[in-house]
Amino acid sequence: MVTAVRHGGSGGRPAPLFSLRCRRLLQAVLLLACVWTLPVQATNMYRCTGTSGETVFTTSKAGYRDCHRIRLADDKVSRHAPAAKKSASKAAAGWQYREGTAAKAPSLPAADKQAGVRVLRGAVYKVVHADGSIEYTNVRPRGKRARHARTRTLFTYIATCAACDVHSRVDWSHVPLKLSAYADAIRVAASRYGVDPSLVRAIIHAESSFNPRAMSAKGAQGLMQLMPGTARDMGVHDAFDATQNIEGGARYLAQLLKTFKGDDRLVAAAYNAGPDVVQKYGGVPPYAETEVYVKRVMTLHRRYRKAMQHNDAVASAGAGHAG
Template sequence: MIKALLLCLAAFSVCSWAQTSKPHFVAKPSDKSVLGSQRNSNKLKQVKSDPNQVYHYQNADGVVVFSDRPPETGHYQVRIYDCYACKPSSNINWQSIPLFTQQYNDDIRLAARTYQLEAALIRAVIHAESSFRPAAISKTGAQGLMQLMPATAKELGVTDAFKPSQNIQAGSRYLAQLLKRFDGDITLACAAYNAGASRVEQYRGVPPFPETKAYVERVNILLQRYRKS
């Protein structure tokens, strides 16, 4: 299983920049990477292997290891080979998955006020993009809470995409630009955030990518839930 995943990783790295017009989505499995650590060996017994993710870390001898289980101690990265909110076959119940209602309150409120956005929408996009993981990074290079591509981040004046305050401000500004471009249509703006504005314009609506369709549907579910929270 790990050998197959490594082969997929190698193949994906060759084509990861093939469609730069898509800021957040490539029509192949994406790679979300999240820093973590494991200090208690008892916790290891509770972690089941997951064929959809690989734990990447260095062992005591300094050798890089790829495994379907986390190390007993030390830091590691979790590489998930599917977009968090756009995997069509996801078994997550988006109607009941726990929400992040308190995280980054000040930053989200400031961004919402600055760019005249609903705080609930910003939260929904962050949840869909990174599940509120500030260290998340995709194989295509998208970074941080709102998964900004480096070129987009640079255009928006970001100096550290992993700093929540900068990422939320820039991601919200970009989302506001997309909403303006698509006349306030949240569905189209979110589709553009995921697949690229040019794709939305090309297809005159949500692009026919299963991942983008799933992403848009789930952002809307999360939006409705965050509005009520």
């Protein structure tokens, strides 16, 4: 609270210069306070369908169809950003984005057609323009537009998990394994929850191909493609944080292993289709996606287990010779 003090004299005489300056300063402070307390509306991000059936992430719904707003948690918006138009569209169920550490988006094709099935991939960017306005788009700014804006990758999107595509041409028996990625996080989480680390690695490979910022069309997020509800239940605050995602995924696998008495096939089926569905059918449900997913996870699991056991044996032998 600013208090103006008058310096003597009667009310009939002109106010001293110091007093006038104080009043003007007080008025300026009050004016600034009013400006900074004005409500600011966040810019919305929408997931839409384009004219050719492609998935589009955009700030504007103009020219697109089937647009659903994506909730952005903890998204800081400039106070000077132009107010976005209010959308009547409801937030898409299950879609939730929480910003984590920025990461480079992998080089992925915009579309990959296999056996008549369109598999969409790409990245979504947050663009902060010079005037403070925010734009969300899956088209990376280039040229002059890029030079006058700050751009960061929010997440990369995939139509479905890596091993879920029924028409996938990947040779899962020979696809290169990733034995060193996130080694410490996987080892710690697997040990904490009593899960085979080779199973954790197989699930990561099957779900996201080790992309920590992957988001599927259904809203699954991160390395182990956790749905927002599952992530919350497992204590994951940022699904795009690799360590948190692995912790949550390993914890969830431990629960499934307990529910299905250590049956890896049923655990994989439940991870894909949900435990209730597996219990309903008393086994792997007769869904084409789930059936191929289970088969591929089991293949990856066997390969990772064999490779990791071999590496452990080599390391032990090396330690023995050193001793």
